[in-house]
Amino acid sequence: MRRAALFLFLAGCSSVKPAWSIVQTSDETKRSLADGEVIGGEGKYKSHAWLGIPFAAPPVGPLRWRAPKAAERWTTPLSATRFKSACVQPATVFVTNEEADGDVLGTEDCLYLNVWAPKFEPAKVPQGEARLPVMVWIHGGANSLGSAAAYDLGHLATAQKVIGVSVQYRLGPLGWFKNAALKEGEGDAVEDSGNYGTLDLIRALEWVRDNAAAFGGDPGNVTIFGESAGGQNVYSLLLSARAKGLFHRAIAQSPVLAKGTMAIAENYTDDAKAPGHRNSTNEVVARMLIAEGAADRAAAKKKAEDLGPAKIAAWLRAKSGAEIVRAYLKGNADASLRMLDMPLVFPDGTVEPAEPWAVAFGKPGWNQVPVLTGSNHDEAKLFLFLDPKYTWKLFGKLPRIRDEARYESTSQTMSRLWKAKAVDDVAEAMIASGAPAVYAYRFDWNQLPTKLGTNLSKILGAAHGMEIQFAHGHFEGQLATFLGEEGRVEREALSAAMMQHWGDFARNGKPGEQWLPYDPAPGAAKFLVLDAAPAGIRMDTSVERSAQIVADLLADNRIPALKDKCDGLHRMEKVGFVDLAQIPKDCPPKTE
Numbered sequence: 329m330r331r332a333a334l335f336l337f338l339a340g341c342s343s344v345k346p347a348w349s350i351v352q353t354s355d356e357t358k359r360s361l362a363d364g365e366v367i368g369g370e371g372k373y374k375s376h377a378w379l380g381i382p383f384a385a386p387p388v389g390p391l392r393w394r395a396p397k398a399a400e401r402w403t404t405p406l407s408a409t410r411f412k413s414a415c416v417q418p419a420t421v422f423v424t425n426e427e428a429d430g431d432v433l434g435t436e437d438c439l440y441l442n443v444w445a446p447k448f449e450p451a452k453v454p455q456g457e458a459r460l461p462v463m464v465w466i467h468g469g470a471n472s473l474g475s476a477a478a479y480d481l482g483h484l485a486t487a488q489k490v491i492g493v494s495v496q497y498r499l500g501p502l503g504w505f506k507n508a509a510l511k512e513g514e515g516d517a518v519e520d521s522g523n524y525g526t527l528d529l530i531r532a533l534e535w536v537r538d539n540a541a542a543f544g545g546d547p548g549n550v551t552i553f554g555e556s557a558g559g560q561n562v563y564s565l566l567l568s569a570r571a572k573g574l575f576h577r578a579i580a581q582s583p584v585l586a587k588g589t590m591a592i593a594e595n596y597t598d599d600a601k602a603p604g605h606r607n608s609t610n611e612v613v614a615r616m617l618i619a620e621g622a623a624d625r626a627a628a629k630k631k632a633e634d635l636g637p638a639k640i641a642a643w644l645r646a647k648s649g650a651e652i653v654r655a656y657l658k659g660n661a662d663a664s665l666r667m668l669d670m671p672l673v674f675p676d677g678t679v680e681p682a683e684p685w686a687v688a689f690g691k692p693g694w695n696q697v698p699v700l701t702g703s704n705h706d707e708a709k710l711f712l713f714l715d716p717k718y719t720w721k722l723f724g725k726l727p728r729i730r731d732e733a734r735y736e737s738t739s740q741t742m743s744r745l746w747k748a749k750a751v752d753d754v755a756e757a758m759i760a761s762g763a764p765a766v767y768a769y770r771f772d773w774n775q776l777p778t779k780l781g782t783n784l785s786k787i788l789g790a791a792h793g794m795e796i797q798f799a800h801g802h803f804e805g806q807l808a809t810f811l812g813e814e815g816r817v818e819r820e821a822l823s824a825a826m827m828q829h830w831g832d833f834a835r836n837g838k839p840g841e842q843w844l845p846y847d848p849a850p851g852a853a854k855f856l857v858l859d860a861a862p863a864g865i866r867m868d869t870s871v872e873r874s875a876q877i878v879a880d881l882l883a884d885n886r887i888p889a890l891k892d893k894c895d896g897l898h899r900m901e902k903v904g905f906v907d908l909a910q911i912p913k914d915c916p917p918k919t920e
Contacts, residue, residue: 351377351409356449359542364402369409371444373802375482378408378443378543383535384528386437387498392645393505395518396439396531412440414475415499416649418657418666423475431657432650434475436502441532442476444485444492445543459546461834462536464575465494468556468582468793470667471525472500483801487824488831491545493536497528497561501652504672506593507609509640518570521676522593526564533565533574551577551834555796559583559701563754564673567681567694577837579830580701581799582792583750585685586673587904593671596629607659607670613640616647616655686749690757698837699758700830702769702855703751706789708742708896713787717895726780729787733886738896739789741881742905748872749905752854755846766846767839768855770868771795773822775815775860795858798823799830818860825865826858842867878910891916 351369357376358367371377384396391397415438419428426433445460454460465481467474481492497503503525511520518527533550540547552575554562559580565571566578588605595604597611604610610632617628632640644652656668673680681688688694712718718735719727729735747770755766771794776784788794797803801823803811811819833839844853844867853867878897887893894915900906902918 351379353407353409356447358405358450359453361542362538363399365405366408367405368443371482372480373482373486374447375444375486376447377445377482380410380412380440380442381406381408382439383441383495384439384531387439387502387524387528388436390645392436392502393510393522393524395524395527399439408443411442411475411477412496413438414477415496416502416653417469417473417499418653418668420473420666423473423478426475429650432653434499434649436498436649438496438498439528439531440476441493441495441535442481443543444481445545446486446489448544453542454544455541458544459541459549460489460491460544461831462491462493462540462545462547462550463830463834464533464536464550464552465492466497466529466552466554466558466561467494468554468558469499471503471557471560471672472668472670473666474499474557479796479800480802481800484799484827484830487801487827488834490831490834491540491543493532495529495532497532498525500668500672501609501612501656501670502649503528504593504670504674505609506590506671506674506676507613507640507644508594509613509637509644511637517676517678521679522674523676523679526561526568526673526679527570529561529565530568530571530574533571537574548576549834550575551579553579553581553830555581555793557584559750560586560673563685564680565695566697566699567685567688568679569693569695570679572695575695576697577833578697578699579833580699580750581795582703582707582746583701583754585750585754585904586675586680588671588675590674590676593674605671607656607668611659612652612655613644615658616651619655686753686757689754690761692761694758694761696758696761696763698765698767698833699755699763700767700769700833700839701751701755702771702858703747704743704771704790704792704794706739706743706774707746707792708739708899709788710792711742711899712739713791719787722781727782727787732786734892735787737881737884737886738892741877741893741896742900744872744877745874745900745905748874748877752871752873756848759846759848765837767833767843768846769843770855770857771798772857772859772863773798773819775819777810777812777814779810795826798826798858801827815860822858822860822865829856874906874910878906882912890914894918 353369368378382399385399414423414426414434416434419431419433476494476496479494485492506522537547552562560583562578562580563583591602592605594609595602597603614628617631622628622631660669675682722728755768758766772790774785774789829839843856847853854871857866857868881893897911898918
């Protein structure tokens with residue numbers, strides 16, 4: 329089994345250019361949109377598909393680091409039969425249908441979306457009350473990696489009678505960039521927010537509002553759903569006043585919480601009052617100036633000051649997207665997944681609230697729609713699996729765990745903290761502020777095979793991203809070969825049940841009779857466990873609390889060395905899943 333194939337399986341992606349990236353044109357797919365006519369084709373799973381529809385103008389040249397503008401109208405029918413290029417990002421095995429420019433791939437002209445629908449002749453597209461729910465998928469990848477081309481919503485669309493939409497948005501420093509130089513002459517709080525990737529998603533939802541009916545979708549019944557950073561973006565849209573009324577349900581799969589301040593996003597690391605991140609925009613500007621000849625960091629800071637905001641802004645906009653991403657890669661600490669380590673989704677006070685998300689969800693001001701949120705039982709195992717401190721490769725290829733006790737204990741701690749902070753705490757805050765309904769889940773399926781001596785159920789289990797193919801309803805290509813026939817009936821039954829839950833939630837805000845709302849009362853129902861037989865799908869009453877998880881870790885005799893216990897806590901503090909005050913004072917300082 330190739331290592332890349334395993335990585336891609338974990339991400340719910342395909343390791344080759346998706347077979348559905350080009351669809352056979354069909355006259356039945358001609359639809360009239362607000363910007364012109366579009367023609368799609370035959371998708372998989374007996375669906376119609378429209379790929380690569382622009383929802384905004386290309387954010388290039390003077391439109392880089394600007395709120396997205398409306399796309400230009402077209403006068404002849406647009407052939408929507410091919411996925412468009414991914415947004416600029418580090419090159420990885422997770423996006424393989426792109427030509428890479430060395431260590432960077434993608435293009436800045438990437439604001440496109442894709443649509444799937446059950447097959448309808450033009451005259452039979454649902455109208456009025458017969459229109460179908462719309463489900464808008466937001467891909468993950470730490471908001472610095474990924475592509476909509478990795479996902480096919482055709483099965484979900486046909487099985488659940490919904491309209492599926494997948495969206496691309498600017499990533500990394502092209503999607504989130506907060507710097508004083510870009511304020512020159514603007515005076516617009518939205519333009520100055522730095523949250524351009526978030527604004528792309530809002531613009532995509534405006535497009536859905538204006539065009540869903542052309543495909544038979546109901547613009548008054550839109551569900552946003554996404555995984556990992558996609559789940560974080562679902563939370564960000566729930567909190568953004570600019571997204572109000574653009575969606576009516578929200579599903580956050582393994583969401584991440586935004587962490588940081590505006591100062592961390594922009595300031596130098598040695599700022600006397602508010603030190604910034606090592607990949608703050610000021611630090612990256614200095615790094616780029618050094619690459620162009622500044623003697624050292626001090627000289628680069630002086631040069632930036634001498635140039636002034638207008639010249640720095642023009643200089644930054646003249647750089648290629650690849651140059652900007654490379655400047656961030658030089659400041660990356662973790663190369664295992666090549667996700668950019670940088671501040672993202674800023675608390676600017678206009679696009680996003682200025683206060684911490686857990687606080688904001690506890691107040692009535694957020695977009696209070698029915699919410700479904702959850703995490704996976706073994707979230708952290710994906711990241712430990714890729715970390716040479718925790719695994720090694722036999723013959724340089726076959727993954728093995730270094731210390732099984734440490735591996736399992738660290739994974740349990742990190743995965744439980746993920747659920748505590750991003751699911752349980754958020755659900756209870758939402759309920760306290762008057763949310764109409766909150767549902768939670770934990771994905772437990774771990775029936776992976778043993779390959780070449782590697783027990784994948786143990787090394788991965790219900791790892792981060794594992795639930796995606798179940799919710800989308802497809803196990804194909806290398807993934808099907810990888811899983812084999814054993815357990816196929818059980819996993820397909822779980823997938824069908826999950827699609828039904830997701831579809832029911834999109835239709836009416838309730839994911840089925842068996843799935844009870846989250847109830848904060850002690851001993852009451854909290855979340856649905858999603859698992860295949862024999863354990864099966866069932867409600868659970870337990871709740872995770874970060875203080876108890878930290879106490880359990882410190883008392884865990886499977887890891888005798890305190891420094892090994894501290895590693896998992898430092899990892900979780902970095903992403904906001906444990907408070908710095910909860911880490912024992914005698915823990916060694918965290919290492920980057």
